[in-house]
Structures are given as C-alpha cells and as structure tokens.
Amino acid sequence: MSFTVADIFSGAGGMSLGFHAHRDFRVVGAADAQIGKPSSRLGSLRCNDTYQANIGVNPLEVDLAKVSPAAIREVWGLKRGQLDVLLACPPCSGFSRITAANHLRDDPRNSLVGRIAAYVEELRPKVMLLENARELVKGKQRHHFVGLADELTRIGYVVSGDTHMFSRFGLPQLRERSLVIAVDAGLPLLTMDDLWAGREVRKAAVTVRRAIGRLPAVGAGEAHPEDEIHVSPTFKQGRTMERMRAIPADGGSWADLLKSPDTEQLLNPAQLKIVEAGRWGSHPDVYGRMWWDEPARTIKRECSHVGNGRYAHPDQDRLCTVREMALLQGFPRSFRFDVSILGNAYRHVGDAVPPLIAHQLAALVKWILTGQRPAARDLCLRGTSLRPGDIRPVEVAELVA
Known part of the structure; x- marks a missing residue:
C-alpha cells in the first residue's frame, strides 16, 4: 500500500519528512519559492536543496501565488483526483502575534491561505493538511481560515481547524500551532484529538534534557x-x-x-x-x-x-546549535542541513513543521484512508526524542504522575 503525497510551500521538508519516513506514503511532488522575506529574491532561502537531499524529490521553484495549479499538476504528472494527500503550509509570519505589525494590518502573504483552495480544486486530493501559527484559527486575521474553509466546503470537503500545544504530542517544545484538516466527502474527519484520545506523554519525555542532554x-x-x-x-x-x-x-x-x-x-x-x-x-x-x-x-x-x-x-x-534546535523541533538525527549559510539553516529549522508531528499526521491520515487506528509506536519518529514507552494510557499516566 502506498499513498501519494505532494507538498506546496514545502520549505526544507519538515512536513514532507513525516510522511516520507512512513512506509505507507510516497512523496511525488513539492514546490517552494524559497523566499525568506517579502523583499527577498526568488531562491534566497535556499531550502529546496535541503529538501531534495533529505526527501529525494526536487521541489519546483515557483511563486505559488502566481503559477497555475493546473501547470503544477501537469509537471508533477498527476491526473485530477490521483493525489491522496496535499500538504499546504504557507508562511506564518503574517499571522504570528509576536510581530507587532500583524495587530495593525493584514500581511499580503496571508492571502496565500485562500490560494490553497485553488490547488485543492485542481488536484482533488483525498486529504488536505495545513499547519500555521495559532492566530490563523483564533487570531485577528482568522477570516483567511474562514474563507478557505468556506471554499473547501463549497467544492465538497469537510473541514476542521483547531489549535494544539505540540508538547502534548511529545514535542520537547512549547509550540502552539493551528492544524487544518480537510477530507473529501465520504471520508471520516479525524483530528489529532482523536489520534491522542486516551493517550498521554510522560512529562520527562518532553524536556530539553531528553532531547539534547547527551550531545x-x-x-x-x-x-x-x-x-x-x-x-x-x-x-x-x-x-x-x-x-x-x-x-x-x-x-x-x-x-x-x-x-x-x-x-x-x-x-x-x-x-x-x-x-x-x-x-x-x-x-x-x-x-x-x-x-x-x-x-x-x-x-x-x-x-x-x-x-x-x-x-x-x-x-x-x-x-x-543547529543540531540542538533541530532535535527540539522534532527532526531526527539523520536529517542533514546545509550550514554554509548558518542563518538560513536556523531559519529552515524554525520555519518547519516539526517532523515528529508530521509523522503523527501521516499516521492520522492512514487512519482516515484505511480505518485502522494507529498504535502508540506509530506516533514515534525514529531518531527523535519520543519513544513508544513514553506514551501511556491516560489512566496509567495519572496514577504515576
């Protein structure tokens, strides 16, 4: 069994890696403009080489706000409806509450959220996943999420959007993010809350010491x-x-x-x-x-x-170090970053969807597509700090906490 996956706004490959490392998924396409800031030139972030080195797929260097979704589909060699999973994680800088300007204006990059609907309509994947800053779902600019959800509903998808603290899922970092899941009509809509129902991670498993203490x-x-x-x-x-x-x-x-x-x-x-x-x-x-x-x-x-x-x-x-930041961000030890421009390497880490969380999303998507609920061991990405023994039934975790 092999489900196909494509990634737009693919970055250095954090989201893709979670699926690439899962035996039941195969990444068939990726695209990213490699722009670090709105004022930067195309390709300046240099993330596509890192993606190719770790995922084995060469991302298209394109401006996803301007390129035709049909052209992307054709380059990837996909027929409409052939793709199983579309990963779509546009830049989050325009939503983050950390940036003071975001409280006063709507960053033009935020419109990329609505653009995702055009790719979904053209590719017609069975499942679409989006990860972004918490404020996409709960903040001042949440109308971008509402607009996307309305458009996806119009074309026949069922949509869920919520926020989660990723340390709850075993990431050794207090990282609160939005997750949006859309499934084609007829498929069950399951979320990370369903995946983790009745399960809990030991507190000792999400510490800095566990992640980097032995380096x-x-x-x-x-x-x-x-x-x-x-x-x-x-x-x-x-x-x-x-x-x-x-x-x-x-x-x-x-x-x-x-x-x-x-x-x-x-x-x-x-x-x-x-x-x-x-x-x-x-x-x-x-x-x-x-x-x-x-x-x-x-x-x-x-x-x-x-x-x-x-x-x-x-x-x-x-x-x-870059390695320490990456481990805290849920990257496995085997992941290779280009550190020739050290600032870019740190940006690749900070911009990424934590691969540990992406691997759990892959397990969740398999459940949606097959009806088979993942076991605790399926939620652990090899080479990261989370181990199967760290995940316990909630009632046991409460007794030993």
Missing part, C-alpha cells in the same frame, strides 16, 4: 568533528560573551544580571530602557537560557541569535 559540548562558533551540523555562531562582540557567561545556568536570563553591581554593568541600552520603564513582558526571555527539565520555548524562524529569544544552551555559553 557533546562544543564552543560558540565550533562544529563537532563528527557532526558538522552541531555548530552555532561565534559571538562577534566581546560584551555579548561576557553577558552570556554571567547569566546563571539552567533557565537564567539577563534579568538575573540586576542582582549584582558587577553584572548589572553588562546590560545593553535596550535592556536598561526596559528596566527603567518597568515593562518586562516576555523580555527576560531574550538572552535567556533554556531549562534542562522543561520543554524549550517556541523556536521561531529568527532563532539564530541569543538576542531573539530563550535560545541559549542551559549551561554552555553559546546559542544552541
């Missing part, structure tokens, strides 16, 4: 000799390294520097301004270290600097 130590700017992807940027400014060394291990942040006159002098002007205003918000997460025995905080696309979030190693004086 060898490396210095900032150094790659481990046996894993070139286990590398992080150098600290170009001596002051940044001094600040990092002064921040306490295991969950410390720059706010802790205020406890001593010797370390308070290491604060930068932006931090001093926050202290003066007394408006802390989430600012202490900047330059923050991860906690060993908690999930990582959300790994965003701009995770390539300690000044962008709680991305510092729990006790080593550096940003978490």
Whole structure:
C-alpha cells in the first residue's frame, strides 16, 4: 500500500519528512519559492536543496501565488483526483502575534491561505493538511481560515481547524500551532484529538534534557568533528560573551544580571530602557537560557541569535546549535542541513513543521484512508526524542504522575 503525497510551500521538508519516513506514503511532488522575506529574491532561502537531499524529490521553484495549479499538476504528472494527500503550509509570519505589525494590518502573504483552495480544486486530493501559527484559527486575521474553509466546503470537503500545544504530542517544545484538516466527502474527519484520545506523554519525555542532554559540548562558533551540523555562531562582540557567561545556568536570563553591581554593568541600552520603564513582558526571555527539565520555548524562524529569544544552551555559553534546535523541533538525527549559510539553516529549522508531528499526521491520515487506528509506536519518529514507552494510557499516566 502506498499513498501519494505532494507538498506546496514545502520549505526544507519538515512536513514532507513525516510522511516520507512512513512506509505507507510516497512523496511525488513539492514546490517552494524559497523566499525568506517579502523583499527577498526568488531562491534566497535556499531550502529546496535541503529538501531534495533529505526527501529525494526536487521541489519546483515557483511563486505559488502566481503559477497555475493546473501547470503544477501537469509537471508533477498527476491526473485530477490521483493525489491522496496535499500538504499546504504557507508562511506564518503574517499571522504570528509576536510581530507587532500583524495587530495593525493584514500581511499580503496571508492571502496565500485562500490560494490553497485553488490547488485543492485542481488536484482533488483525498486529504488536505495545513499547519500555521495559532492566530490563523483564533487570531485577528482568522477570516483567511474562514474563507478557505468556506471554499473547501463549497467544492465538497469537510473541514476542521483547531489549535494544539505540540508538547502534548511529545514535542520537547512549547509550540502552539493551528492544524487544518480537510477530507473529501465520504471520508471520516479525524483530528489529532482523536489520534491522542486516551493517550498521554510522560512529562520527562518532553524536556530539553531528553532531547539534547547527551550531545557533546562544543564552543560558540565550533562544529563537532563528527557532526558538522552541531555548530552555532561565534559571538562577534566581546560584551555579548561576557553577558552570556554571567547569566546563571539552567533557565537564567539577563534579568538575573540586576542582582549584582558587577553584572548589572553588562546590560545593553535596550535592556536598561526596559528596566527603567518597568515593562518586562516576555523580555527576560531574550538572552535567556533554556531549562534542562522543561520543554524549550517556541523556536521561531529568527532563532539564530541569543538576542531573539530563550535560545541559549542551559549551561554552555553559546546559542544552541543547529543540531540542538533541530532535535527540539522534532527532526531526527539523520536529517542533514546545509550550514554554509548558518542563518538560513536556523531559519529552515524554525520555519518547519516539526517532523515528529508530521509523522503523527501521516499516521492520522492512514487512519482516515484505511480505518485502522494507529498504535502508540506509530506516533514515534525514529531518531527523535519520543519513544513508544513514553506514551501511556491516560489512566496509567495519572496514577504515576
């Protein structure tokens, strides 16, 4: 049995990998414009080579807002209705509540959500999956989701959209995201809530320690000799390294520097301004270290600097490496990133649908298509931190918690 899968907005391949690693699915096509920012040129993100290296399919470099869905179908060599699964995860930057401008305007990239309906109508897959920021379903710009759902319903699909905290499903990261599932008429509409009904993950399975605790130590700017992807940027400014060394291990942040006159002098002007205003918000997460025995905080696309979030190693004086970020994002150890442009590699990690979650979605889709409910072992992607023994019936988990 082999179900066909195609991926638009395929990125570095996080969503596709979850299906590629499942024995019952075969990826037959992918497409991505490789644009990092609206102002970037076509191909600047360089994610398609990473996709091909890991999935074995060469994505089309096309602007999916402009290209004809019929042309895509023809290039992929598919007849209408031949595709089993369409993966469609457009850029999420325009929806994220982290970006202040998104509260004031509707980012033009958000219209790509509605564009998905044209691809669904042309390809006529049995199942369509979309993952995006939480705000797609619950935020100010949710009219894009409503419009897509209405259009999919018009052409004969049944649609579900909801938000989920992915740590509930075994990802060692507090990552809340929207998942939209559409099934062609006649197929059962099942969701991640159905997949995980009666099941629960042990808390110890979703910690930073479980995911990266056994990796060898490396210095900032150094790659481990046996894993070139286990590398992080150098600290170009001596002051940044001094600040990092002064921040306490295991969950410390720059706010802790205020406890001593010797370390308070290491604060930068932006931090001093926050202290003066007394408006802390989430600012202490900047330059923050991860906690060993908690999930990582959300790994965003701009995770390539300690000044962008709680991305510092729990006790080593550096940003978490690409490999560490990838493991926390549910990539298996076997996945290969191009680290020749280190910033792009971090963006590929942060932009991705966690492959561990995508693998569970593959199991869910198989259930929809065959009627066979997956076992707990089917929810674990080989090479990631989640193991079958971490998943227990809810009643057992409650007794031993």
